[in-house]
Amino acid sequence: MALSKITPEQVRHVSLLARLSLAPDEEERIRANMDEILGYIDKLNELNTDGVEPTAQVGDPGMAMRDDVVTNHPDPEAMLANAPARERGYFKVPKIIE
Amino acid sequence: MSHDAYEAVIGLEVHTHLLTRSKLFCGCSTEFGRGPNENVCPVCMGMPGVLPVLNRHAVELAVRTGIAANCEIAPRSIFDRKSYFYPDLPKNYQISQYETPICKGGYIELPGDGAARRVRLVRIHIEEDAGKNIHEANSSLVDFNRSGVPLVEIVSEPDIRSAEEAGAYLRELRDILRYIGASDGRMEEGSFRCDVNVSVRKKGASEYGVKTEIKNLNSFRFVEKAIEHEVARQIEVLESGGKVAQETHLWDPDREETRPMRSKEFANDYRYFPEPDLPPLVVPPEMIDAIRSSMPELPAARRARYARDYGLSAYEVGVLTAEKDTADYFEAVLPGLKNARTAANWVMTEVLRVSNESGKPIAQAAPPASEVRALLKMVEDQQISLNAAKTAFAAMCKSGKSADATVAELGLAQVSDEGAIAAACDKVIAAEAGKVAEYRGGRDKLFGFFVGQVMKAMGGKANPKVINEILKKKLAG
Incomplete structure (x- = not known):
């Protein structure tokens, strides 16, 4: 295995962005895991991709679109059914501080 | 050194709702003013397993906007996920466009008497709006009616040099959007919003200064005031030997000043990546041609x-x-x-x-x-x-x-009958013999008085031009 590509600081940075709280042993496991993934990317990088457009998706180009027609959900109340807290039709969340 | 030695460098980001009936990726209504969470469904609520389906009309309106703003329309563009956590964003990402927006370049020409002034555009892209937070004393309330409403973001180059010019740009942009039916441009309802990037530099300098971003601007007047305030503040900071910090400010309309926002952690680390649920958006040339030929003046x-x-x-x-x-x-x-x-x-x-x-x-x-x-x-x-x-x-x-x-x-027809008017003139002249003598003696100002009297006698319906002509002759006597 080559040198580590991912540092423990990067793992902590990414887990904070993802709002994940990781125990120290989890951090190390994930770091090693991400290292392996990047190792695989290195493998892919050995391929010559000159003249190949960056591709995020395969299949037919172009997406199906819908007409601009209103089809409101028959039971919007159901959308709030699992809300931990609500008030007057709103979702209630801890106070947001700018 | 006076403030005149500096110039402001301003770029604007305008978010505007597109006038579609339904949301960008689901069939929920975009109607404003409904009760909380009435226009919501599993797609715009970010429930697991749902898939977005793009609204064709939103694409057409974005293309229309691009054509009106002289942009290049991308035949192929990509939707991306912009990831951040906020209670009004149920998926924890916003579907937007990052590296390949639907419109590139372009410009808006500002009205004015002198040479046409152009503000160039960087891009116009399609994205979905977030929900709305309402802040209460001990909690916040979230309404997702706005979640998924289609927007275009119109990003200008830093070509604007004053608060006044920023106002002119915004008004022109809003007028264009209304003309083409892309947006109602209602700032007070939040369907037309503006973020401002401002920096200052010494006149003649080629490098840009450090910029601040001002958010929360919901009227043209506030945009202009906030820019004036921020430009003055930055010049003061520089003049007193300080440095402008790159930060985001919120406009406080009550105090009429900007104040720094508490910095959101990693605010700019949005980890954009192509939205795997949406294939590339292909805008066929026929669609662009059809829209181009339907553009109004x-x-x-x-x-x-x-x-x-x-x-x-x-x-x-x-x-x-x-x-x-x-x-x-x-x-x-x-x-x-x-x-x-x-x-x-x-x-x-x-x-x-x-x-x-x-x-x-x-x-x-x-x-x-x-x-x-x-x-x-x-x-x-x-x-x-x-x-x-x-x-x-x-x-x-x-x-x-x-x-x-x-x-x-209402019997408003005007009397131009010379006989009737002449008769009325004779009556007035006979009744006002004293004033007639004064007039003939040189008090020209009395002419208006006679016209008024004749008009009164005619019930206000006589043609004043005819009265003038006849009176002049008769008074000349």
């Missing part, structure tokens, strides 16, 4: 035409063309009138006044353009006086009756 072209063809002033042209409805109405009044200015004045004063006073669009507040034309034709042909036309117009707004019927009903 834009405000700038209309202004130029009005100034050229009707000889109206920049101010008059501005009032008439600010809203497409006003300009369309004006043009519908015009045919057959000798003088375009008659119609222009009438629309600018009477028609806009009844529309403003009633808070209704012209189509509902004012009589049909053809009836106003008929009324103005009577003024031009001296069948009624301008004042009588105003009386008739007010009555027509209420009754919905035609110009002919109203003028007849």
Whole structure:
């Protein structure tokens, strides 16, 4: 295995962005895991991709679109059914501080 | 060193709702003003397992916007996920466009007397709006009716140099969006929002200074005030030897000042990546051609035409063309009138006044353009006086009756019968012998008095021009 590509600081940075709280042993496991993934990317990088457009998706180009027609959900109340807290039709969340 | 040694460098990011009936990726209504969480479904609530399906009309309106702003329309563009956590964002990412927006480049030409001033655009891209947070004393409430409403973000180059110019750019952009039917441009309802990037530099410098971003601006006046305030603040910081910090400010409309926002952690680490649930958006050339051929005349072209063809002033042209409805109405009044200015004045004063006073669009507040034309034709042909036309117009707004019927009903037709007017003049001259003597003795000012007396005798309906002619002759005696 080559040198580590991912540092423990990067793992902590990414887990904070993802709002994940990781125990120290989890951090190390994930770091090693991400290292392996990047190792695989290195493998892919050995391929010559000159003249190949960056591709995020395969299949037919172009997406199906819908007409601009209103089809409101028959039971919007159901959308709030699992809300931990609500008030007057709103979702209630801890106070947001700018 | 004075403030004059500095110049402001300003770029604007405008977010505007597109006028679709349904949301960008689901069939929920975009109607404003519904009860909380009534226009919501599993897609715009970010429930697991749902898939977005793009609204074709939103794409068409974005292309329309791009064509109106002289952009290059990308035949192929990509949707990306912008990831951040906030209670109004149920998926924890916003579907937006990052590296390959639907429109690139372009420019907006600002109105003005001098050489045309262009503000270049960086891009226009499509994205979905977030929900709305309402802050209470001990909690926040979230309404997702706005979640997934289609937006375009229009990003300008830092080509703007003053608060006034920023205001002119925003007004022009809003007028264009309204003309093409892409947006209603209502800032107070949040359907047209603006973030401002401001920096200052010494005049003549080629490098940009450190910029701050101002958010939370929901009126043109606030945009202008916030820029003025922020430019002055930055110059003061630099003049006192400090450095401008790159930060985000919020505009506080009560205190009329900007203040730094508590920095959100990693605010700029959005980890964009292509939205795996949406294939690339392909806009076929036929769609672009069809939209291009359906574009209406834009405000700038209309202004130029009005100034050229009707000889109206920049101010008059501005009032008439600010809203497409006003300009369309004006043009519908015009045919057959000798003088375009008659119609222009009438629309600018009477028609806009009844529309403003009633808070209704012209189509509902004012009589049909053809009836106003008929009324103005009577003024031009001296069948009624301008004042009588105003009386008739007010009555027509209420009754919905035609110009002919109203003028007849109210007995507003002007008397031009020389015999009748001459008789009235004789009566006045006989009754006011003393004043006639004074007039003939050199008190020219009394002429107006005699005209008034004759008009009174005629019940206000005599043609003033005819009175003038006859009185002059008779008084010359």
